[in-house]
Each structure stands twice: as C-alpha cells, then as structure tokens.
Amino acid sequence: MACRKPAARALLTAGACLAILAVLVGAAPALGDAAAGKFVYSRCIACHSPDRNRTGPRHCGVYGRVSGTASRYDYSDAMREAAIVWDVDSLDRFLASPMTTVPGTTMGFAGVPDTRERQDLVAYLAQLNASAEECRESQ
Numbered sequence: 001m002a003c004r005k006p007a008a009r010a011l012l013t014a015g016a017c018l019a020i021l022a023v024l025v026g027a028a029p030a031l032g033d034a035a036a037g038k039f040v041y042s043r044c045i046a047c048h049s050p051d052r053n054r055t056g057p058r059h060c061g062v063y064g065r066v067s068g069t070a071s072r073y074d075y076s077d078a079m080r081e082a083a084i085v086w087d088v089d090s091l092d093r094f095l096a097s098p099m100t101t102v103p104g105t106t107m108g109f110a111g112v113p114d115t116r117e118r119q120d121l122v123a124y125l126a127q128l129n130a131s132a133e134e135c136r137e138s139q
C-alpha cells in the first residue's frame with residue numbers, strides 16, 4: 001500500500017496540514033458580520049462617511065487601499081508614511097488602537113476594544129467596496 005511508504009505518509013501529512021491552514025486562513029475574513037458592523041460604524045460617522053471625505057477620509061474603497069491615498073483628502077504625514085495596505089489584519093490592529101498603531105495620526109479616536117465588534121466592522125468596511133448604494137457618490 002502506498003501509505004506504508006514513508007514518503008507517501010509525509011506527503012499525506014503535509015497535505016492535511018495545508019488543508020487545515022487553508023481552512024483557517026480562508027475563515028478569517030468571514031468571521032465578521034457586515035450587518036452588525038454597519039451598526040458599530042455609527043461610532044465612526046461623527047468623522048467618516050462611506051462615500052465622502054469629511055473630517056476623516058471616505059471609506060468606499062478603503063479595503064485593499066494603501067493608507068493615506070484617498071484622493072482629495074489631506075492626510076497626516078504619519079498616515080501617508082505608514083503605507084499600510086488595509087486588509088483584515090491591518091484594519092483590526094489599527095481600529096483596536098489607532099493612535100498607537102499609527103503614532104502621529106490625526107484620527108483622534110481611542111479605538112474599538114471589543115474583538116468581535118472590530119471583526120464585524122472590518123467585514124462592513126470590506127463589503128462597502130461592492131455596495132453601489134452606499135458608494136454611489138464616491139469620487
């Protein structure tokens with residue numbers, strides 16, 4: 001039987017490990033609930049809007065964008081120089097503690113301490129890119 005051969009066993013083990021990794025990595029972005037995240041986003045709308053630059057930059061397109069690059073928004077040097085690609089991990093870290101993650105940022109907000117709320121918020125930000133309704137005014 002092929003599995004008795006050490007090489008075949010090693011391959012099978014590696015395959016199983018890869019499959020488990022793929023499940024873990026694949027599951028990470030799906031953890032949050034975008035609908036719940038929209039509710040958490042009510043803490044952001046004092047400064048942000050999905051489709052317009054206000055005190056803070058617009059959030060349509062923020063997922064996958066490099067920090068400090070929304071057009072016609074005057075960022076701090078700190079945010080531009082950070083050059084963070086906004087994905088699940090970086091948004092989670094930033095939103096947990098904006099002012100320590102990007103020292104010198106002008107985002108004067110303490111952060112969202114609850115992990116679940118952050119995951120929901122990130123899910124909401126990620127799906128905004130595809131929301132024709134919420135992003136119709138985006139420039």
Ligand code: HEC
Binds near residue numbers: 041046075078086104
């Ligand atoms: C008190 C106002 C204020 C609040 C409240 C606020 N922000 Fe911000 N936010 C800003 C400002 C100002 C910037 C630009 C920071 C800079 O240039 O350093 C910013 C930047 C950001 C960025 C980086 C965007 C980019 O284009 O690089 C993200 C992401 C972000 N905010 C998410 C949020 C979320 C999510 C919330 C709610 C949980 C929130 N912010 C609450 C003012 C705020």
